[in-house]
Amino acid sequence: MTARRVVVVGGGFAGLAAAVRLGRGGAQVTLLERRPFLGGRAYSFADPATGEVVDNGPHALMGAYTEALDFLREIGASAKLRVQPRLRVALAHPELGVGEVAAPPVPGPLQAPLALLRYRLLAPGDRVRLLAGALRLAARDRALAGRTVAQALADVGQSRAACERFWHPLAIATLNEAPEMAAAAPFAAVLRRAFFAGARAARFALAAVPLSELYTADARHAIEAAGGSVVTGAAVASLALEAEHARAVLLRDGRRVDADAVILAVPCAALLRLLPPALRAAPPFRALAAVGTSPIVSVHLWLDRPVGWGSSFLGLLGGRAQWLFDCGPARDGGRRVASVTSGARFWNDASDEAIAAEVLADAGAVLPALRAARCTRALVVRERHATISLTPAADAVRPRVTTPLANLFLAGDWVQTGLPATIEGAVQAGREAAGRALGAPLVRARAEAARRAGVG
Secondary structure (H helix, E strand, O other), rough: OOOOOEEEEEEOHHHHHHHHHHHHOOOEEEEEOOOOOOOOOOOOEEEEOOOEEEEEEOOOOOOHHHHHHHHHHHOOOOHEEEEOOOEEEEEEEEEEEEEEOOOOOOOOHHHHHHHOOOOOOOHHHHHHHHHHHHHHHHHHHHHHHOEEEHHEEEEEEEEHHHHHHHHHHHHHHHHHOOOOOOOOHHHHHHHHHHHOOOHHEEEHEOOOOOOHHHHHHHHHHHHHHHOOOOEEEOEEEEEEOOOOEEEEEOOOOOEEEEEEEEEOOOHHHHHHHHOOOHHOOOOOHHHHHOEEEEEEEEEEEEEEEOOOOOOOEEOOOOOOOOOOEEEEEEEOEOOOOOOOOOOOOOHHHOOOHHHHHHHHHHHHHHOHHHHHOOOOEEEEEEEEEEEOOOOOOHHHHHHEEOOOOOEEEEEOOOOHHHHHHHHHHHHHHHHHHHHHHOOOOHHHHHHHOOOOOOHH
């Protein structure tokens, strides 16, 4: 029997997860990536000044990211992760000092709730209301359609201090959007999966290698070992449609890649550019033109000395910079740290120098050792369209993996998975799209049968 031909467009987490799953299912896979390298919006590159390999932005996984972690196991990359023994997140306030959401060594289901109750940056009463509010939100995520995070937090009686010192940092990092704009339903889904699904789900995992090294090479090897092909520098122009099916992917250089099924694992805006006008104007695609994006800004800082704070990453409170990651020793003998700030529209028009200075000031406000350090280099990385702007309106129009065309499927962190636009959502959508493509009708066999019938 001839293998099913499936073309996957896009080489980020969603596309690679789809292609690996397709190869395991016996499909003949061709993965096309526009850029000369794989990785989508989670990749690494060589800093032009120092030659050190840096990530386009620090990324953290949680134990609740079951699909993403299983994908890494599937391609043999699990050993490249550093996983916390138990949940531990440190946050630092300029006046109040450092507090931790840290799980004590108790039975698993109790760890995350007790971690919230021990968070010293909040008064005891606020901690109790914090846990009660988290339980209420996690239990009603499907009833939050149309509500923003800010509205949902007000609904469950969260104080200003709890919002500023816990809820808002968590929501912005998870949703890449301001709480006043972000959809509450996917945020509540993350709460339920991360804080109330046991000790393993609440732990964080960080890559022990640069992001591209974490997954792209291993995923490519898995695809090629299954007989598939990965083509980089392959810019797709459009789709060839016939009889309500996608028959081929057309590249800008004139090449045509025939397919029995196509998975478009590209950002939302790129999807709309690839679709023929008639399809773009039809549901569910028509509504996507109104979906905006939200930026993430990362700043890599080379310091002349260590400024450790006792953990791999630190939440920064009281300023606009949000999270600081310890990236380890630099080649010049100093230390490299990196900040990541989500929903960072306030820096859209700021210079790189101004952004780096603000990050240094915000970090120095809570880390005295950093104020004494000398910054020898700063590199600002702007992902202006890092994710969709996940407002309630945008969440309502996110399409499913399936489309009106029986053999055309979607994948990406912006597809409706019930989760925010995260690595977990991207992998989940990619794997689901692969499963659908493996079960799609074989257009090629039907067309050939029709031709034979016509000749007869």
